[in-house]
Amino acid sequence: MLVHTVTFKQARQLVPVVLPLGAVIGFDGGTTTVVLLAVGVTLASLGFAALNWSRFGYTDGPTAVVVTRGLLARSARTVPRDRIRGVEVEGPLLHRLLGLVRVRIDAAAGATTAEGEEVVVDGVTRAEGERLRAGLLQRRPAPDGAVDPAAPEAAPATEELARFDPRWLLYAPLAGSYLAVPVAAVGALFRLLDELPRQLRPDVDGVHLTGWLAVVLAVGTALVLLALGAVIGAAVVNWGFRLVRRDGALVADRGLVTRRHTELEVDRIRGVSVSAGLGLRWAGAARVSALVTGLGAAQRRGQLLPLGPRAEADRLAGLLVEDPGELRRHPAAARRRQVVRSVAPGLVVTVVGGALAALLGWWPALAAGLGLALLGVPVGLARYAALGHRAGARSFAVRSGWLVQEQVVLQRRAVVGWQVRQSPFQRRAGVATVVACVGAGSGGYAAVDLAAGDVVPFTRAASEEWAGTLAP
């Protein structure tokens, strides 16, 4: 019946166990030992896989999905259908060769645990995966009063919202998360080298660098390789990314080797987040994710545009949540506070460095402190420039962050509470931080250092009448 592809994963897990074993026995035993080991590992993992597979089962009933598993200790997990927030069908390379897919089912998380619970059904045929996906996400009668005017109730027409342009891959070296890919790969390579027995290690003599030219060349090559790695990493994950709206759901397809198919209900989208790090901002690029209720920490699932020009990101965000308009700046007191906060660490180092210079005549700390304090001024100004808020007719927006700037646009109905914070310093400056509590994304989005007088008008405009309780 079903070929279980877990085998290879388990074989890989056994490798670290076998390598030291081999090191102890010694690979000197010749090829016989190696072949025996290989055969043994394969058989053992096949056995494991078969056992696991035979003890795994699932049923999708009319009200709930039940997954049972476990070798000795049996576990059955029941997920009520109305708690299912999203279904992802993915086909890793091996699965695709065998015509299989892996289905991930996202269930809503409770109020206290922010993480989404996930149920995985691995190794079903593509047709069965498709049937599960379609069946589980069948449109339920919309809960009254929650009908989003943006959701089309028309025929199941598909409308393409975004399509990935391969040229956007060039932004990848500027995004931290993609830069991490080649670095991680190099790290893994070194770890593997460490685990290999000495005889098998490639014999590399220490490279002798002489002169500035060689250093510059080496650094340049490393940078180019890093950038190349980031582009390749981004391409593997995002190749052929396409986002369509179909029958009240957003469907995203992507991936070069592993194809991923993600589906999100439009009804559950409460807002969008457009974020960009320093590098991406410099290049005029950004990424977009949807803030979906009950998705909890499964952020990757909500990604709507992995990488793209800012204009494209803003257009996509505007399609899903109404744009509340130009952001309002925060008061001058906020600018003062941001600059002071950015300069303060440098000043502390300067004072300590001054003491050291006076007592021991050791001045590098003093110089570093002064440099940090000076750098703090532009950083503080940039942090202030990032601050903004605006309440529109049906939505509102807040923006903050310098290293990674995030602009979040939320629907009015998304707000499940308000939190207003004021430290003694903020009280003196006449500002306060307002957090919109939302049952999606990170749980709360803050408008930092709002003028104290603006708090009540903003909360009133950005949520329903109950926010009037805050008014004096």
Place this chain on the structure above:
Amino acid sequence: MTATGSAPVREPAWPLPRAAIRLWVTQGVIGTVFWAVVLVLALALLPTDDAPLSALPWAGPALLALYAVVAIGLQPWIRFRVHRWEVTPEAVYALTGWLTRTWTLVPIARIQTVDVTRGVLQQAYGLATVAVLTASSQGTVRVPHLPAGVAEQVATDLARRAEQVRDEAT
């Protein structure tokens, strides 16, 4: 309160019972005793002749005295003056903190669960904490140190009303 002039939002209407002050004072006393024991042990066991630790015999007691004054003499009273709460027909509203103040407002329609907890000290003073939870991890209204009877009553009342008006709650 001196800060009402620049307060960004309204103060909730109801204060905490005065027993809350006694509880915070007790907590301050316990904290002071704990640090005093730590200090005595440190003075007895550590060599205090060397340069970095030579300040301990006079700086330790001074810091301890400062901590005692703040934790026993100041903080409970400031907290009592700051902390307020209110349940309106539409929402639950609370103000907490002592230096940094936090106002939290949650509409009844978005309440998911209401918890009542009673710590050991709270039981001694007949107090309880009410926590109103929503779908957001940050949107929790926590009212500490209400009289146990009131807390119980508020919790049942809120849970019942939340059931009646609940929309999607997310």
